[in-house]
Amino acid sequence: MSATKQTHGFQAEVSRLLHLMIHSLYSNREIFLRELISNASDACDKLRFEALDTPALMEEDPEPAIRLTLDKSAGTLTLADNGIGMSEAEIIDHLGTIARSGTEKFLASLSGDQKKDAQLIGQFGVGFYSAFIVADKVTVESRRAGLAASEGVRWESDGQGEFSVESIERAERGTAVILHLRKDAKEFLDDGKIRQVVGQYSDHVAFPISLAVAGDDKAPETINSATALWQRARQEISDEEYENFYKHISHDFEAPLNWSHNKVEGKLEYTSLLFTPPRAPFDLYHREASRGLKLYVQRVFIMDDAEQFLPQYLRFIKGVIDAPNLPLNVSRELLQDYGPVKKIRTALTKRVLQMLKKLSKDEEKYSRFWAQFGQVLKEGIGEDPDNRDAVAALLRFASSEQGDSLTSLDDYLARRKDGQGKIYYLLGDNAAAARQSPHLEVFRKKGIEVLLLSDPVDEWMISYLDRYQEVPLVNAARGELDLDGEDKPDDAEQDNALIKRLQESLTGQVEAVRATRRLVDSPVCLVLAEDQLGPQMRRMLEAAGQPVPEMLPVLEVNLDHPLLKALDSQEPGADFSELAGLLLDQAMLAEGQLPRDPAAAARRMHHLLSRAVTPNA
CATH class of the missing domain: 3.30.230.80 (Ribosomal Protein S5; domain 2)
Structure with a gap:
């Protein structure tokens, strides 16, 4: 233990925070009292817990309590507790640094808006520093339960970048925070104001909070209900x-x-x-x-x-x-x-x-909840099979038919077309991109709604949710599509000569080329085989350092599209292979993926553009 007063510099983040407290946050000044009372309550809780194993920590004062003292002549408000207290090392650590990994994010979140910034204070574990909203100097005196009276410690700072620590004699265990109030904060020397703030914010604290006025002959009075709510x-x-x-x-x-x-x-x-x-x-x-x-x-x-x-x-x-x-x-x-x-x-x-x-x-509150916690709730589909149906009922999705509104699975089922025995969904990097996917063309033509899943967790989540209310969930971009029995091309279409030529040109780049009726306006699209990982899952595995098996996509082509008809008349050779490669590049871009060889894709595009603008070159 130090024998003399020592001066320390605050952690850089604390200095920035103190500047904010002193110069910016005046709109919610009352919060300082709630935060300090919360800290005192926690200290009392921790004492009772540690005393279960070491009853001697209670010393001769067995009942934890919180005491507020107003000294109008000195201009101080003191908040004291007889909780666990702090040693010298603890007081330097707790009051000189912010030991939270989110400190930088907290400081980066500060906007300059007093109300919004004030709401961040307690959330990031920096509530003690709110004392500097109302005080131009803060003195903390403490002794940890179980230490000798000579091992008390005094911490003091004016919030300007440094704090001092010295050893003191302190008979009582626990901590006293002495606030030397600013001139514009003298309202907190009024006992009526203190009663109002405690009643509003801290009445539920399970330890008695007493209030005394220095120089007043009245006994301290408990001003909260002091019962576990x-x-x-x-x-x-x-x-x-x-x-x-x-x-x-x-x-x-x-x-x-x-x-x-x-x-x-x-x-x-x-x-x-x-x-x-x-x-x-x-x-x-x-x-x-x-x-x-x-x-x-x-x-x-x-x-x-x-x-x-x-x-x-x-x-x-x-x-x-x-x-x-x-x-x-x-x-x-x-x-x-x-x-x-x-x-x-x-x-x-x-x-x-x-x-x-x-x-x-x-709807309004749940929309707010979903924006904050929806992705986390989706984890429950895979992690909690016993409650999977209950969690699924709480999920919300963008939809091809609902504009900016989100929909539940129950609402989707209520709107589905007569005879529709499946719930269709489409994965995408974001809802806006998914809405432009060529996979939706035939669904729009037939008036069938498709759920749009774009959160990073969605592909993992949906792998555990194969049905809801006994209705199977089907990926609109996976496997062969069969909406009503009329969407599967016949054998003659699949045996088309153009398909064979495309398959030959794209050997090693695609698993197969086949005709499709899922497209209306687009010439081509990529389709996942039933056992293939989707792009979201591949990215998750790659980010986690997991090996990802190499899988080639299936290219489906719209034989009725003018581009495919024109390509069918193209003579075999290098130009045909270039155009076939360009079709595959286009299909990959439509899925939000980069071509397998971006440089080659760029060369193909440059070649095509050159021919378009200089046809005789």
């Missing part, structure tokens, strides 16, 4: 209380899209409170990132990110589970193989899917 009866809790509790546990600044509060009694007893967030976290697609529900056992906080209670594809759900029958010393390893946890996971998964089904009745 999830343990209260649903009919006693207002929507505003639910929304504020969600903001407390998620550090979000927006209300959740919906929630489910449920208590299960009997042999397997537990209470759950689950929320659907309005926005995706920055690390949603980092599957190794910490996530999960807050776990309590007998109202004792156990862990923040108990991921064992929900499958990975529901990793965006926030909430709390209190399971009094679990052992108090439960660990992540024990949870993984603990029988009751698997039963709770099964029940909670179904409950979340019911929440989302209910949310889907509100």
Whole structure:
């Protein structure tokens, strides 16, 4: 431990963040108090958890609590807790750096819009620094539970790029944050204002929050309900209380899209409170990132990110589970193989899917949800076969017939033509490109709707979803098409001399050339064989460093197209081979793929253009 005061420089990202706090974010200044109270609540939770194994950490003060003190003459607001506290090394680490992989993304996300920027603060784990919105100097005094009184530590900064740390004598365990308020923030020295903010944002905190005024003879007064909200009866809790509790546990600044509060009694007893967030976290697609529900056992906080209670594809759900029958010393390893946890996971998964089904009745809210979490939800088709139908009912797709609107599989089935026994879909790099695909031509001609799948996960997802409501899903660009028995060319067409010439010219470049009736306006298209990987899956495997088998496409040609009729009259030779190669290049480009040999494709195009503009050359 240092014997004298030491001065340290902030991590570069922290300095940038402090500049933002001090100079920009004034529209939501009240958030600082909610964030500091949340931190204090977490410290109290962690103390109770560590004290399960080491009861001596409670020292002589067994009841964790949070204390607010106003000192109008000194111009300070102090927020203190008797939670776990920090050692000198911890205080330097926690308050001098932002130990989050998303720091750079957070800073890059800042727009200059005060309201939007404020909403990012807690979400990226930087809530402590919101203190500098209202304070021109912040002093933190702390001692970790279990350390001697002489091992207290004081941290201090004016937010200008440096902070000091020195050892102090501190009898109490826990942490006190002393805010030296700016002149324009003196409203937070008013006890009425503090009561209003705590009542609005932090009434649900499970530890008592007391308020005292320096120089006032009145005893400190508890100003929150100090009960675990999830343990209260649903009919006693207002929507505003639910929304504020969600903001407390998620550090979000927006209300959740919906929630489910449920208590299960009997042999397997537990209470759950689950929320659907309005926005995706920055690390949603980092599957190794910490996530999960807050776990309590007998109202004792156990862990923040108990991921064992929900499958990975529901990793965006926030909430709390209190399971009094679990052992108090439960660990992540024990949870993984603990029988009751698997039963709770099964029940909670179904409950979340019911929440989302209910949310889907509100088109506006569900559209927002889908934009944020749709790709993640699609993972459930492959990962959760027991709930595949329920997940499939929640999926939304672009469609060849619905403009910019998305459709569900149920709505697609309700609109399908009489006698249509299949659900047709088409994979593409994006919905706009898929709409231009030549594969849709015959479907438009016959008035048959096709779902357009363009997310990177779609080809993988659809490989697990072969039917819905007993109706098979069929790729419009795979295999031989048979819409009504009239779409398959006869043997004479397949035995056409032009097809044989094209097959010979494109040997080694295509698996086969065959006549088609799936085209109306286009001369050619590529078709996947039934056992071939599509472009999306190939790219996913290549990005993962996996070997991808070499497979040649099938080229289908529209023998009624003027271009093919003109080509049929072309004499054999180099020009015919060039034109055959150009047709294949065109078909690949229409699928959003590069030709196998882009340089050769460019030469063919240059040759054709030269002949067109200088026919006698």
